[in-house]
Amino acid sequence: MNKIAILMSTYNGEKYISEQIESLQKQTYKEWSLYIRDDGSGDDTIRIIEDFKKKDLRINLIKDDKNLKPAKSFFTLMNKIEADYYFFCDQDDYWLKNKLQIMLHKISRLDNTIPQVVYCNLKCVDQNLKFRKYGFDDLIGKISGDGRFIGNDMPGCVMLFNKKTRDLVKEYKPNYDNVTMHDWWVALVAHVFGQIHFIDERLIYYRQHVDNTLGAGKSGNVIMKLFQKDLLDKQRRLVRESFKQDMEFRQAFKPILPQEKKIMLDNMMRCYDKSIIYRLKFINSYDFKQMSAIRTFAYKWTFVFMLKSSL
Known part of the structure; x- marks a missing residue:
């Protein structure tokens, strides 16, 4: 059993x-x-x-x-x-x-x-x-x-x-x-x-309650959330955390990464020192989609224009 x-x-x-x-x-x-x-x-x-x-x-x-x-x-x-x-x-x-x-x-x-x-x-x-x-x-x-x-x-x-x-x-x-x-x-x-x-x-x-360590967030639709004054800080935090995690994933699994994932993560790593144009081409070259179109747009905009300042 x-x-x-x-x-x-x-x-x-x-x-x-x-x-x-x-x-x-x-x-x-x-x-x-x-x-x-x-x-x-x-x-x-x-x-x-x-x-x-x-x-x-x-x-x-x-x-x-x-x-x-x-x-x-x-x-x-x-x-x-x-x-x-x-x-x-x-x-x-x-x-x-x-x-x-x-x-x-x-x-x-x-x-x-x-x-x-x-x-x-x-x-x-x-x-x-x-x-x-x-x-x-x-x-x-x-x-x-x-x-x-x-x-x-x-x-x-x-x-x-x-x-x-x-x-x-x-x-x-x-x-x-x-x-x-x-x-x-x-x-x-x-x-x-x-x-x-x-x-x-x-x-x-x-x-969902006041004591949650992590929660589902505020009620309301995604469009309303887009205009919350703290959206920029949230997106910068998400970009920072996901980038750091992805680089750790690249390092931890380096010996066994499939070649296509290794190339993708290597290119992602280069985004830190490359131009806005490079980051724009990179982020649009892969199927990076968030849980909604608006969330995807917000993430990509922050990644392209604010990656270095977010890290």
């Missing part, structure tokens, strides 16, 4: 973690193990987990006083835990009862001799699990191809990936300081070395 590992990183999650763990226990697929690494909580999170652990042998707690932040915490779990399939799990969401079953059925029918990622859609809810309309609701499943080098449409909570994916992540360790998020890195690995598959079913309630 395949070993299924659900990886959760917690930090001061006492408000919602019980509901999340209960949603896992209600899954129609029962043969899983939950591995929780606490990232230095100062509230009742650990006590709550230990109470669940006493009653459910599938739940494992890794105590660690270090506060690594989400990305490094999840990388730590990935490096420690051996399994056939892996799910990322946030402490404050709620999984619909058939999430595991549907996603595992999908990935089991794929070629698992290569890296595979399967991801599902989500529904944004408020802190009381009431449906709310956020900008993220309709953006999952919108990125494909080399667009993954400039954006990520899959938060970790919607992802399932196989051992081949995890083993590449573990073997070719990056400098984690240059990785924006663990989920984006896993998506890049699957894009370059394997396959990514989208299930357009909303299998998770993605909770």
